[in-house]
Amino acid sequence: MPLMDGSIGKQYLKDYLDKSDPLFEEHLQKKIDEAREISKIPAELLKRFLDTARRGKKIRGALVTLGYKVAGGTDEMTALQAGLVMELFHTALLIQDDVMDQDNLRRELPALHHQFKQFGKKLTVRGDFLHYGESMVSCVTDAIFYLSWEKLLELNVDSKNIIAAGKTYAQYAVRTAWGQALDITTTALGEIKEKDAMAILRYKSAEYTGVLPLLAGAALAGEKDEKKLRAIKDYGLAFGWAFQIQDDILGMFGDEEKVGKPVGSDLREGKNTLLMLHLAQKGTPEQRAFQRKVLGNKNITKDDVLKMRQILRDARSYQHVVDLGWKYVDEGKKQIPLITADKKLQAILESLIVYMMERVK
Amino acid sequence: MPLMDGSIGKQYLKDYLDKSDPLFEEHLQKKIDEAREISKIPAELLKRFLDTARRGKKIRGALVTLGYKVAGGTDEMTALQAGLVMELFHTALLIQDDVMDQDNLRRELPALHHQFKQFGKKLTVRGDFLHYGESMVSCVTDAIFYLSWEKLLELNVDSKNIIAAGKTYAQYAVRTAWGQALDITTTALGEIKEKDAMAILRYKSAEYTGVLPLLAGAALAGEKDEKKLRAIKDYGLAFGWAFQIQDDILGMFGDEEKVGKPVGSDLREGKNTLLMLHLAQKGTPEQRAFQRKVLGNKNITKDDVLKMRQILRDARSYQHVVDLGWKYVDEGKKQIPLITADKKLQAILESLIVYMMERVK
Numbered sequence: 136m137p138l139m140d141g142s143i144g145k146q147y148l149k150d151y152l153d154k155s156d157p158l159f160e161e162h163l164q165k166k167i168d169e170a171r172e173i174s175k176i177p178a179e180l181l182k183r184f185l186d187t188a189r190r191g192k193k194i195r196g197a198l199v200t201l202g203y204k205v206a207g208g209t210d211e212m213t214a215l216q217a218g219l220v221m222e223l224f225h226t227a228l229l230i231q232d233d234v235m236d237q238d239n240l241r242r243e244l245p246a247l248h249h250q251f252k253q254f255g256k257k258l259t260v261r262g263d264f265l266h267y268g269e270s271m272v273s274c275v276t277d278a279i280f281y282l283s284w285e286k287l288l289e290l291n292v293d294s295k296n297i298i299a300a301g302k303t304y305a306q307y308a309v310r311t312a313w314g315q316a317l318d319i320t321t322t323a324l325g326e327i328k329e330k331d332a333m334a335i336l337r338y339k340s341a342e343y344t345g346v347l348p349l350l351a352g353a354a355l356a357g358e359k360d361e362k363k364l365r366a367i368k369d370y371g372l373a374f375g376w377a378f379q380i381q382d383d384i385l386g387m388f389g390d391e392e393k394v395g396k397p398v399g400s401d402l403r404e405g406k407n408t409l410l411m412l413h414l415a416q417k418g419t420p421e422q423r424a425f426q427r428k429v430l431g432n433k434n435i436t437k438d439d440v441l442k443m444r445q446i447l448r449d450a451r452s453y454q455h456v457v458d459l460g461w462k463y464v465d466e467g468k469k470q471i472p473l474i475t476a477d478k479k480l481q482a483i484l485e486s487l488i489v490y491m492m493e494r495v496k
Numbered sequence: 497m498p499l500m501d502g503s504i505g506k507q508y509l510k511d512y513l514d515k516s517d518p519l520f521e522e523h524l525q526k527k528i529d530e531a532r533e534i535s536k537i538p539a540e541l542l543k544r545f546l547d548t549a550r551r552g553k554k555i556r557g558a559l560v561t562l563g564y565k566v567a568g569g570t571d572e573m574t575a576l577q578a579g580l581v582m583e584l585f586h587t588a589l590l591i592q593d594d595v596m597d598q599d600n601l602r603r604e605l606p607a608l609h610h611q612f613k614q615f616g617k618k619l620t621v622r623g624d625f626l627h628y629g630e631s632m633v634s635c636v637t638d639a640i641f642y643l644s645w646e647k648l649l650e651l652n653v654d655s656k657n658i659i660a661a662g663k664t665y666a667q668y669a670v671r672t673a674w675g676q677a678l679d680i681t682t683t684a685l686g687e688i689k690e691k692d693a694m695a696i697l698r699y700k701s702a703e704y705t706g707v708l709p710l711l712a713g714a715a716l717a718g719e720k721d722e723k724k725l726r727a728i729k730d731y732g733l734a735f736g737w738a739f740q741i742q743d744d745i746l747g748m749f750g751d752e753e754k755v756g757k758p759v760g761s762d763l764r765e766g767k768n769t770l771l772m773l774h775l776a777q778k779g780t781p782e783q784r785a786f787q788r789k790v791l792g793n794k795n796i797t798k799d800d801v802l803k804m805r806q807i808l809r810d811a812r813s814y815q816h817v818v819d820l821g822w823k824y825v826d827e828g829k830k831q832i833p834l835i836t837a838d839k840k841l842q843a844i845l846e847s848l849i850v851y852m853m854e855r856v857k
Contacts, residue, residue, distance in 0.1 A: 173695060261792065275677070280641055282666070323628055334534060
């Protein structure tokens with residue numbers, strides 16, 4: 136097979152978005168109407184959730200459809216509807232993440248708890264507006280988790296396959312929550328330990344980004360071949376690593392407008408990314424002193440971020456992490472022949488994992 | 497049928513606790529071990545969740561078993577395991593509620609976010625300890641919601657029945673979240689409107705307490721008779737109302753030690769209970785002036801609470817709400833012959849709803 140760039144993968148994502156977006160809008164609009172029967176407050180919550188959700192890249196939803204197809208699934212509408220389950224879950228996690236990380240911006244919109252802080256002020260709600268905004272996020276994310284289950288259980292698929300997909304969903308969602316607990320604890324501790332950093336990346340991101348949607352899609356198509364499921368899982372994990380590594384790179388080196396949030400926010404929040412881990416291990420004493428000064432410091436300037444970029448290049452942390460990302464791409468690619476013999480699907484799987492490292496947003 | 501007191505119902509709850517508690521402990525212990533494979537942090541989170549969860553009254557779990565039995569289910573172990581699903585869900589909601597209401601105490605233990613505030617201090621986590629504690633609650637409740645789904649999907653029951661029960665679970669959980677959003681908004685607004693107060697009680701409490709567990713239990717036993725399901729739903733709603741009304745009464749008039757949290761906390765939090773609603777509508781100008789002074793006031797004294805009790809008695813708000821609770825008991829009782837012809841189950845249904853108004857904790 137000739138080496139491939141990410142263009143086929145990028146196109147697969149675009150096609151998915153074109154087909155999935157109208158379904159997503161239609162579904163959420165129905166749920167907004169149902170919420171309005173209770174009160175205009177939850178309807179407003181869900182409307183604003185949708186504003187943020189519709190701006191997503193929807194990589195996880197697309198992976199559900201791919202997992203479904205490699206397992207022989209043929210009903211495209213089922214695959215697209217199943218994709219919504221993962222997108223609901225994923226967006227709810229991001230919105231919670233913004234509260235925990237005290238982020239103000241998500242996908243170029245104010246973070247949802249900030250939107251509801253303002254909403255509270257306008258309603259002249261008493262007391263602590265930020266607390267009110269955070270409470271509203273707690274309500275909407277609870278609702279979204281359960282709406283995602285409702286969506287899964289409604290799929291026009293054999294009951295046994297729904298239950299198999301649901302077990303996968305539950306299992307990886309629990310691991311994601313534990314990864315998040317570990318992340319906020321180690322971030323707050325301000326220590327970088329390799330073991331924790333790798334566990335966090337794996338559980339709070341790589342697994343649920345790559346493994347969960349592919350395995351859930353395959354389960355919905357009734358896949359039971361253990362060897363094939365193993366290969367899908369290994370490809371998915373490599374995919375998730377490549378995704379997260381590029382996410383960390385874009386968070387430090389990306390174009391602010393394309394990424395949709397201020398570059399350097401991982402730095403301000405003190406996130407234990409692999410870039411930071413490498414620098415802490417391999418940097419010069421001066422470089423590490425600067426790192427200690429800026430990592431987790433909310434008051435750093437744009438110049439500090441630019442200086443950190445230069446240090447990460449000088450210490451070869453940037454190159455080290457980029458190389459690691461491509462190593463995962465190669466690992467993922469090795470699994471492809473074990474997943475499917477369909478040449479077209481093979482090409483999508485290969486190009487899509489390459490695209491994870493090529494993407495600029 | 498002779499009129500019944502709550503003793504048979506109380507005994508049914510006690511029997512349920514005796515059988516269910518060891519299963520609950522065993523299940524959570526297994527999940528703590530799984531969490532520990534990721535890190536000791538999530539294991540600690542889950543351990544503390546269990547400390548609070550094991551102190552519950554487990555009314556919802558018991559209702560699952562009752563719903564299962566009235567629908568002809570005969571496998572007691574399945575019913576008991578299904579009860580755990582609701583108890584996981586319910587306890588997670590309470591823990592979130594304590595964050596939103598800024599409560600410090602739950603079931604005589606520090607609220608979980610306060611426990612993790614202290615845990616953060618001991619770890620010498622940086623920054624805002626309360627925010628850290630609240631973030632940990634967000635992680636553990638996410639995990640618990642998904643652990644409850646895992647438990648449901650693992651039940652040894654026909655796949656179609658699991659899906660039917662899951663649809664009920666998802667539907668009512670979403671309504672609970674919307675009820676909560678409405679509650680925190682109207683509480684923060686500091687206005688008492690009858691329509692909102694009734695909607696909040698219904699959605700954030702009565703439905704998920706009574707209707708959800710009974711219908712889920714019946715679905716697991718494969719109940720499809722629409723008339724019977726309707727009767728179960730109506731009984732469940734009346735049950736939920738009676739439960740919530742007595743909860744509000746105990747929150748104002750109960751014995752602090754038995755209730756397990758400071759009496760008057762609803763008052764301090766400015767909760768729109770039916771007691772407050774009646775007083776706002778029927779009280780004298782002086783009584784209403786006092787109400788406006790203390791409702792939602794964090795600094796009220798024990799004497800203020802005692803004075804409010806006297807006012808609620810004088811204005812007949814107390815009697816009005818007690819009467820309303822018993823009216824719901826009667827409404828629920830009317831449904832019983834439509835639910836089951838089994839005399840023993842009829843007696844449990846009748847006595848249990850009576851017990852909801854008789855209980856002192």
